[in-house]
Amino acid sequence: MSRIKGKNTKPEEIVRKYLFSKGFRYRKNDKRLPGTPDIVLPKYKTVIFVNGCFWHGHEGCKYFVWPKDNADFWKEKIESNIMRDIRKNKELVDRGWRVITIWECEIKHDKDATLNKLTEQIIGGANAD
Template sequence: MADFMTAAQRSVHMAKIRSKNTKPELALRRALHAVGYRYRLHDNSLPGRPDLVFVARQKVIFVNGCFWHGHDCPVGTRLPKSNTEFWRDKRNRNQDRDRLQRTQLLAMGWTYLDVWECELVADSFALTKAREFLGTPRLMS
């Protein structure tokens, strides 16, 4: 099946896809902040530049897009019908890189949580998962 976009249209479309401050990430940030968690964003000194960094707890959260990181949900398992081999290789490289970065974080004494885009559709599930991972928020004075 041929692509319905020209190469120039595809390039413009792909350039609009962000790697940080995505809608799922913003939703989780708002929810965690509302219940009292404080965090840093996109720390360049840590492998993978985690989306949320909880320095005092030595914990990080990655908010992953299901398609880009090959989640086992319907969106993550679907491959485009055109250029399938490219996309399979791209997602495999993303998954390999993710595994390496998680291993590096663990070696540095950090723990991590992956939150998937599809889990954020039901805000309460992702928030519950994150709260269990993080523990009790610090009391604000």
């Protein structure tokens, strides 16, 4: 697992490149905030997490399948990731931040629609998950 990229993944790069092209300015992986959000838009008091479907347990997604090998380890690992995500999102909301989560599968399935929706969420102030 030490070789798994946790930062600057392809989906994150796609989202950041899009946001920059639309004039949004952001910070990356801000450690001062709970959960170290992938993208922070201070002007909009919004954070964006670009989650990998497997690592964050995206139920109902074709990219998330419970591993058969070492099943107990993976169940504990992924469930703890899910609980951590919930806890950190709540901390951010309690501090007045808007939290947007984009799933890897959304970008793979319909990148343009996902990115356009993201712009609307940021500007319109809609909370999304």
